[in-house]
Amino acid sequence: MRPLGVHTSIKNTLINSIEEAVQLQCTTFQIFLHSPRIWEIPEYEEQVIDEFKRLRKLHGLNPLVIHASYLINLISSKPKTIASSRYLLKREVLMADALGADYYVIHLKDNKDMDKDEIYAKTKEGFSKIGKLEKCKILIENTAKSKITSQIPDLIETLQKIESENIGGICIDTCHLFAAGYDISGEDGISKFIEEVFQSGSFGLIKLIHLNDSKAPAGSGIDRHEHIGKGHIGISGFERFLKIKELSNVPLILETPKKSPEDDLKNLNAVREILRKLES
Numbered sequence: 001m002r003p004l005g006v007h008t009s010i011k012n013t014l015i016n017s018i019e020e021a022v023q024l025q026c027t028t029f030q031i032f033l034h035s036p037r038i039w040e041i042p043e044y045e046e047q048v049i050d051e052f053k054r055l056r057k058l059h060g061l062n063p064l065v066i067h068a069s070y071l072i073n074l075i076s077s078k079p080k081t082i083a084s085s086r087y088l089l090k091r092e093v094l095m096a097d098a099l100g101a102d103y104y105v106i107h108l109k110d111n112k113d114m115d116k117d118e119i120y121a122k123t124k125e126g127f128s129k130i131g132k133l134e135k136c137k138i139l140i141e142n143t144a145k146s147k148i149t150s151q152i153p154d155l156i157e158t159l160q161k162i163e164s165e166n167i168g169g170i171c172i173d174t175c176h177l178f179a180a181g182y183d184i185s186g187e188d189g190i191s192k193f194i195e196e197v198f199q200s201g202s203f204g205l206i207k208l209i210h211l212n213d214s215k216a217p218a219g220s221g222i223d224r225h226e227h228i229g230k231g232h233i234g235i236s237g238f239e240r241f242l243k244i245k246e247l248s249n250v251p252l253i254l255e256t257p258k259k260s261p262e263d264d265l266k267n268l269n270a271v272r273e274i275l276r277k278l279e280s
């Protein structure tokens with residue numbers, strides 16, 4: 001079965017995220033390196049990093065995905081925010097690399113006062129400060145509403161324009177895709193998505209899928225994740241999406257709501273059932 005996991009919590013220690021993943025029988029997982037809504041980022045001790053790497057290897061969790069902080073804005077109109085963002089981006093990506101992460105996923109910000117070229121130039125400059133990484137690749141995620149990352153042709157153009165040795169492809173979030181107007185609950189939306197990815201020759205660039213249902217309707221531009229099968233995409237939508245053969249080996253990470261302790265298991269099991277059905 002293709003790699004499947006959830007976003008787990010680093011609570012008091014990084015190790016917690018692995019324990020959660022193992023308990024849920026995940027084969028991959030995603031974490032934040034610190035609270036994604038604050039600028040401060042801790043320095044992890046070498047001992048903790050070594051233990052994290054040892055446990056991850058022991059449990060065969062692949063790939064390891066780090067999700068960027070939400071604050072990073074490389075194209076802010078405020079120079080101070082740009083400076084803080086460049087610093088945090090570099091710290092996070094270097095730490096992701098030190099932890100042995102395969103991917104670092106980031107949503108790029110939009111700025112209504114800037115045209116695409118200015119956005120590309122500033123974003124590219126932000127990524128140019130990182131330096132050489134050992135293993136980790138940055139993935140750009142599609143978003144629900146943006147002139148540079150919501151529609152597939154725009155997302156691919158953005159990737160080409162900000163081109164950096166550290167960027168390794170894209171992450172497709174099904175909730176964001178749906179909110180951006182690709183109604184993947186039905187055949188038409190799936191075909192539109194496949195056609196656009198195919199036309200731009202980008203199937204190989206999709207390295208990760210964030211599998212989330214959507215609370216908001218198709219084309220709403222609103223990013224609200226829902227439990228698998230309980231939102232507007234629905235089980236039949238996921239059955240169609242997961243059937244796309246060009247993506248059949250791409251790892252799946254759930255970022256579904258966690259209101260009760262059973263939520264992750266329920267969502268994972270809903271996906272496992274679809275995958276079993278598709279494999280049989």
Ligand SMILES: [Zn+2]
Nearest residue numbers: 141173210255
């Ligand atoms: Zn996502």
Ligand SMILES: [Zn+2]
Nearest residue numbers: 175176223225
């Ligand atoms: Zn989202």
